[in-house]
Amino acid sequence: MTKPAAIPDISFRGVSKRYGDVVAVDKVDLDLSKGSFVSLLGPSGCGKTTCLRMMAGFEQPSAGEVFIRGDNVTGVPAYRRPVNMVFQHYALFPHLNVADNVSYGLRQRSPRPPREGIAKAVDEALSMVRLSGYGARRIWELSGGQQQRVALARALINRPAVLLLDEPLAALDRKLRHDMQIELQNLQRNVGITFLLVTHDQEEALSMSDRVCIMKDGRLVQAGTPRELYDEPVNGYVADFVGKSNFFAGTAGQASDGLIKVALVDGMKTAGRASRSTAPPRQGDAVLVSVRPERIRLAAAERDLPNQIAFRAEAKVLNRIFLGEQTEYLVAHDRLGEFMVRSPRQGNQARAFEIGDRVAIGWPPDAALVLIKD
Template sequence: MTQSDPIFRLEGVTRRYGNLTALDGIDFGAEDNSYIALLGPSGSGKTSLLRVIAGFEAPDTGRIWFQGRDITDLPAHERGIGFVFQNFALFPHLTIFENVAFGLRNGATKVPDAEITDRVRASIDMVGLAGLEDRNPDQISGGQKQRVALARSLVMQPKLVLLDEPLGALDANLRERMQTELRTIRERLDVTFLHVTGSETEALAMGDRVAVLDAGRIVQYDTPDAIYDRPIISDVALFLNRFNLFEGTLKDGSFHGAFGAAPVSSVRANDSDVYAIRYDRTRIFDTDASDLPGPALPVRYLASEYLGSSIIFLFETADHKTVEVDHHLSLGEPRDLSVGQNYILSWDPAQAIVFGKEAAQ
């Protein structure tokens, strides 16, 4: 396998459960020595994809390649791929040391006791749990259990670790800290992490690259900034939860929607005509303002949410659609708005992203 080859590759992988198609002909490969975030809404097929790669389930069609060899028909324990479960799946009757050592003690290849001790202690130390080896899982915190589950995977020295929403059971502060620790551990070991999450914030913060999965297909695979700034279809923009999306009609170089007509310079192929503008690129004006930068969307102010570094303002359009404006506090104090008052939202049309049926033809 050359440096440019992916560490794993899926070719036409489909997985069905009765009439439900969880994975729909996926072609996808991930770079070696990287942190890949797999982002998708509930029911998009994220966990099914991990389980097929790990070998816990077999695809109905397609092939799976790992480090240059076809592993489609290999059982899970022979693939050399680590897996960290969402609920940690620790053995409650075993100590932390024995939980981490379990795979080495019960593998197909006999590992000497001295090597088991050295590798387990090194893995436990790597995840910051030295000194807790003799405790049981019910004697440690949720964050520590997450580290034990990771150490149990890493002790097997895999080149690929699959993480199924590993931070989902943690509180907000611990989740943020573990994001940093997971990236640090991955970089130290020179392994590839494939991290499944339903959180767009988590995916964009952690992944060197982000794969967006929707309805069993990888619809976009790119760097976090490209995903954030240039979603390829309207469903990606919707799932990022950073865009106001408007339905309308694209015709003769203009998009006609709730804000009137806006000029369009480029269109991305889509199943329907959708206009997208980011929350942080939308500005608030009084109803009598004459210096609007672009389209005028009449709205009524509902409420605001303080997020620490920014404030989200919530508005309602005449057709009862909720739209949001993100004001970052580094730009200065936010406007003092009155609940129930009417305002105008506007933006530079050059910063909008337009998706349309005409580009798909």
């Protein structure tokens, strides 16, 4: 007997949002599985925050339907939805102490829970975010990371079906942001609540999420695991937005043994594979060859490159940036132009290359992804 499919915590069905002539969200279908950590990722103006606000009930769709745990909540106001939201600037009440901020939602309920029950719930919520004993503190006495935890506790105390996070780490410095990424992951696993994070930071989305949804111009372009998006993008936009990539324009040739031949500029040729996330290009299609910087090999001479190379050429080092575990080189080829190479600290070269050096570059066939040009 077939097991019935689990009902998603939130579903969008053909959801659009228009502001006059501007289409902010365009026919989005989306499911958030129970207990998942999902990110909406995209540049400013792509529609991700508008989607978040429609989930919360702060905005209503112009078309389509929103479901929470199978119930159609289209048109239902925010205060009647089983979701809570953590805002980018936390929106804490400066005139209230930590405990009163955290308990605010409970104290607005009708009927209001007993005082002892509220106090116990506050203690449990503060313990979840590792702020036990901070209840009497004033908001201005807390660091940025502590304020963010108070905002999380205030949202989690109501035990929402979904916790919506609107770029909650944007105001933190780099180290604290990294620490809070780990805190959020651990917290989500411990409480088992579905988290939806809106961010424009690709590293944040890839490092924290079970599933990432890439948006562009109000549309959902691709959704998948971080690895799927990085290794199998559907187009150049996703390949460029998720991580860094070099792109070389060409024309698709014949496919053989899982590889597609590509004619580049001025008679130069390479070969690569098609993405498993989309239909492969046909012979004669205009394509982009996407190669991640870390997959390009760098050597002092062509004879020093590995044998299994689909493309090899000579280039000139224009710039070098030391990144600790890697060195990033900007190199230039006479016909292919400028592109980026990242070599590990214990790489295949005996020395670091200097600006102005002539070097050999190459990549194996599986490093090149052949994508249909938009």
